[in-house]
Structures are given as structure tokens and as C-alpha cells.
Amino acid sequence: MFRLPLLFIATGIASFVLFHAGSLFTAGGWALDHPRSPDGWFRIHLLVLDWATMVAMGAVYQLIDVVLQRRIYSRMLGYVHYVFFTGGTVILLAGFLQSRVEWIAVGAVAAVIGILIFVWNVGRTLWEAKRWNPITLSTACALLYLALTGLLGLAMGLNFAFQFWVDFHERLLAAHIWLGTLGWFGLLITGFSYKMLPMFYLSHGASDRPQYYILGLWNAAVLLGVGASLVPGWSGLTLGVILLLAAALFAYDRLIRDIRKHSHKASPGRGIVWTIWSTRALLVFCLLSFGIGLAAPSLLRSLTWIVIAGWVYLWGWVAVTVLGYMSKIVPFLWWTHKYGDQAGKPGVPVMSDLISERNVDVGMWVMAAGLLVAVAGMGFVEPRAVVTGIAVLSGGALFYIGVVARVFTR
Template sequence: MLRLPLLFIVTGILSFLGFHVLSLFSLGAWIGEPLRNPEGWFRIHLMVLGWGTMIAMGAVYQLMDVVLQRKLYSRKLGYLHYVCFVGGSSILLAGFYRSEVSLIAAGGMLAWAGICLFAWNIGQTMRLAAQWNAVTISTACAVGYLVLTGFLGLMMGIDFVHPIWGGIHDRLLSAHIWMGAIGWFGLLITGFSYKMLPMFYLSHGESAQHPPAIVLLWNLATLLGALQFLLGGGAFLNGVAILLLLAALLLYEIHMREIRKHRHKSNPGSGILWTIYCTRGLTAYAVVLLGLVFVLPGLFAHEKLVILSGWLYLYGWVAMTILGYLSKIIPFLWWTHKYGPRSGKEKVPVMNDLIHDRYVEYGMAGMCGSILLILLGIGVGGMAFVWIGGCLLSVCSLLYMGLIVRVFIR
């Protein structure tokens, strides 16, 4: 079972490395340019589809095995999903790079077919296990939003070839971004954390009352935000969606404190600590953003604020959380795969020997500092800050991922 998650995770790592190598070649200049162009779409989809979603899919396959304590519904279907999704994403990226609408439409269709196979496989596994809790419900909702996100993207891809949506194309784009970022990544990260944070902290006895409320609030924020974009609801509904998301984040922070209160391990690892810091940063930003939406409603439509919010959420929280968790997940998967069968029969390294926590701390701190420099540059319009921060982010990210990849040769 470990081979399938590792296949997705390794492919995601390769995409991550490719993304940052390309960013270094442009010296990070693309970050300060408008993203609504073929190059911007190519880079964003390379990061979101090729890396983030690929890693997340592999993690879902592995987590379902751990949480449900049963085999995946169909490993063959998992490999077919991999072929369709990687093939479709590759064609889609080629279409963006070459500005060929036929490739964009074809790649989108194949990638969405892979997403549907993934959703069916996970859905059937959950149905047969019949273990419904905050972790499984949150994951199920996240996968559902991934299907809807892919469907909206497919509709836009078809619209490139045969324009049929007219003025609502931009609404589809906004709902596509919101549902993918908030629904897919947000619910998946928080849902995984209900299981993984207690494992990392060796926490027992924490309250279970917060996760159901977090799942409900996060779903309401996702649905209201997407409907607002599709129907053109305006700044008020934007503010309500952000308020719901902020309430979910605050409850999530309370739940993390509850886990730490009942911990039996003082230090869960630097990667995990940084994910907690980034969650607090996102929560603080949501408070500020909510105030801006109600005081200056028109500001929310400003491109600079949208870009700044997107970078802070997608890289400052989603990417940093994934990277922090990888510092624990990769050593666990590799140790289990390589040394698990030999444990107790011969001398094997312990899991902590596979990665140095001090270097994890340096890498996470370097990436976080680089992101703050990028955000400063976007906020004040200082392109020099954006370029320097972009280059530093790529360098730190490549070094950090080198630390992760090194696990495979230990």
C-alpha cells in the first residue's frame, strides 16, 4: 500500500523542484506580474496541481489506510487515477505554456477524469468502512470540492475552445479558485490535523467538541464564498464568508491548544511547530481582511489585495503546512517501507536519524522569511523586494526539499 502514496508524493516533489528551478531562471520576476496570462496560469497550476494536489492525493491514500484500518477499495484504480491525473495535468500545463486552447481543454478533461476516479476510490473505501468522524467527513468534503473545482476548471477550458459562458467566465474562475483553495486544501489540512497533530504531540484526552463545528463553519464559508462569486453577491457576502472562515480558524486554533494541553511530548518537531505559527499568521490576517472588507468594500476587488491574499494563503499557509508535515510523513513512510520488515531482526536506524530537525527549522524559517519579503513587496509595490524574496524563497525551498529527498538515500 505504501507504493501508491509514495508514487504521488515523489511526483509532487519533482513538480515542486521544477516550479522553483523555473522561478530561479526568471529571478522571481514573474511573482510581481499579473497572473492572468498563460505564463502565470502555467506556474500556478504547476504548483497547485503538480505539487500541492499531487502530494495531498498521496497523503489521502495513506491516511485512509491509517484512519480506517482497512485496505483501499482498489489499488488498480489508484494507479489508473495516477496515469490520468499526471497525463492530464501535463497536457494542461503544456497548453498553458504554449497558449494552445485545444491542449488546455483536452488536458483539463483527462485531469478531471483522474480526479473523479480518485473521488470514487476514496468514496467507496469510506462507504465500506462506515467510520464517520470529523477526519473522514472533512476529507470527504474536501474531495467533493476537488471534484467541483475540477469541473469548473473544465468548463473554463471548454469555454476557451468554444466560448459559451460569456460574461460569467470570470465568475467561474473566482469560484474555481475559492473552492479549490478554501474547500479542497483547507478542509483537507484541518481534517488531517485532527488525526496527525495528536500523533505528533503524543496527545491523549483532548476534547472532540471543536472539530465538528470547524467542519461545519469551513463548509459554510466555502459554499457561501463560491455562491457569492457565481451569483455576483457583492462585498457583504464576501465579508460573511470571511467571517465564517475566521470563526473556523479561531476554533481550529483553540483545538490545537487543546491538543498541546494534553500532550505527552513537548516538541513535535520544528516542521510541525512552524505549521502552527503559520496558522496563527493566517488567522491574524483574516481578522485584518475582515475589517478591510466591511470598512472599504471596494478594496476586496483590488488586484493587489487578491494577489497578496492568494500568496499568503496558498504558500504562507497551505504550502508551509504541507512542507512541515512532509518532514514527518516522508521519514515515516520511508522507514516503514525500507526498515519496517527488518525491525527487531537486525539493527536499523530510528526514524529521527533520517532527517535532522535543526535543518528543518532553518529551512522553514528561511521560507517563511522569504514569503514575508514577497508580501511586503506586493503590499508596498516594491518590485525589488518581490524579486529578492522570490529568489530567496526558491533557494530555501530547493534546499529544504533536498533535505526531504535525502531521506530516500538514508
């Protein structure tokens, strides 16, 4: 069973390297281009689909066994899913690069078929387990939002090719972004964290009540955000979305504090510590955005602030969390795959020997510094700071993923 998760995670690592190597090749200058351009679409989908979603899918195939104590409904469907999703995203990315709308449409169809296979496979596993709690409910909601994200992406891909809904395209795009970023990633990360954080901290006895608050508030933020995107006249509800998200993050932070309070381990690892810091940073950013929305609503709707918010959320929280969890998941998968049947024998390394905590910390610090410089440059309209920050971020990301990938040589 470990081969399927490793296949997705290894492919995601390769896409991550491609993204940041390409970023360094342009010295970070690509970040100055308009995000809604063929090159911008290519880079965003390479990072979001071929890295973050690919790794998340691999993690789900592994962690579903931990959460439910049962295997995935069909391992064979997992491989079929991989073929459709990977092949579809490759065609989609090529279509963006070459500005070929027919490639975009074909790639979107194949990728969505892969997504729907994944949703069916995991959803069927959840249904048969019949163990409904905040973890499984969050996972189910995340799967629903992923399917809707894919279907809206498919609708936009077909619209590129056949121009069916020209006037509605912008609204579809906004809903696509809300569902994918806040819905799929947000609920999957928080949902699985209810299980993983107590494991990393060796924590027992923390209350599960905040999990229900987080689930309700996060879903409300997603649904209100989608409504504000699709329903004419609802665009002014964005402040409500931000406030709901801030409340969900506050409850999430309280849960983390309670888990730490009941911890029997001094540290869960530097990668996990960084995920906690990033959650608190995102909460601060939400409160700042809410204040700006009250004082200067036009600034909150500006392209500059939207781009900054995208970087803070997708890189500052989603990417940091995925990378932090990879520092634990990848060594576990590889050690179990390679040494699981040799445990306790002379010369067999322990899991902590597979990855350097010091190097994990160094990589995170470099990425954080690069992101802060880039975001400050975007806010103060300083192109050199943006370019420098993105270049530093990409350099740190390549170093970090090298630390993670080196696990496979141990």
C-alpha cells in the same frame, strides 16, 4: 501499499523542484507579471496541481488506512488515477505555455477523469467503512469540493476552446478558486489534522467538540464564497466569508491548544510547529482583511490585495502545512518501506535519523523570510522587494525539499 503514496509524493517533489528552479531562473521576476497570463496559469497550476494536490493525494492513499484501519477500495484504480491525472496536468501545463486551447481542453478532460477516479476510490472506501466522524466527514467534503473544482476547471477549459459561456467565465473562475483553495485544501488539511496532530504530540484526551465547529464554519465559508462568486448581487458577502473563516481558524487554534495541553511529547517536530504558527498567522491575516474590508472595501477588492491574499493562504498556510507534514510522512513511508521488516536489528536507523530537524527549521525560516519580504513588496509596490523575496523563498524551498528528498537516500 507504500509504493502508491510514494509515487504521488515523489512526483509532487519533482514538480516542486521544477517550479522553484524555474522561479530562480527568472530571479523571482515572474511574480511581477499579471497572474492571469499564460505564464501565470502555468506556474499556479504547476504548484497547486502537480505539487500540492499530487502530494495531498498520495498522503490520502496512505492516511486513509490509518484513519479507517482498512485498505483503499482499489489500489489498481490508484495507479489508473495517477496515469490520467499526471498525463492530463502535463498536457494542461503545456497548453498554458504554448497558448494552445485545444491542449488545455484535452489536458483538463484527462486530469478531471483522474480526479473523479480518485474521488470514487476514496469515497467508496469511506462509504464502506461507515465510520462517520469529523475526520471522515471533512475528507468527504474535501473530495466533493475537489470534484467540483475539477469540473469547473473542465468547464473553463472547454470554454477556452469553444467559447460557450463567455459572459459567465469570470464567475466560474472565482468559484473554481474558492472550491479548490478553501474547500479542497482547507477541509482536507483540517480533517486529517484531527488524527495526525494527536499522533505527532502523543496526545490523548483532547475534546473533539471543536472539530464539529470547525467543520461547520469552514463549510459555511466555502459555500458562501461560492455563492458570492456565482450569484449576481452576492459579491458583498465576501466579508461574511472572511469572518466565517476567521471563526473556523479560531476554533482550530483552540483545538491545537487542547491537543498540546494533553500532550505526552515535548515537541512534535519543527515542521509541525511551523504548521501551527502558520495557522495563527492566517487567523491574524483574516482579522486584518476583515478590518480593511470595513474601513476600505475597495482595497479588499483590488488585484493587489487579492494577490497578497493568494500568497498568504496558498503559500503561507497550505504550502507550509503540506511541507511540515511531509517532514513526518515521508520518513515514515520510507522507513516502513525499507526497514519495516528489519525493525530492532543492529544497524537499522530509527525514523528520527532519516531527517534533520535543524535543517527543517532552517528551510522554514528562509521561506518565511522570503514570503514576508515579497508580500511587503507587493503591498508597498516595491518590485525589487518582491523579486528579492520570491528568489529567497524559492532558494529556501529548494533547500527544504532537498532535506525531505534526502530521506530516500538513507
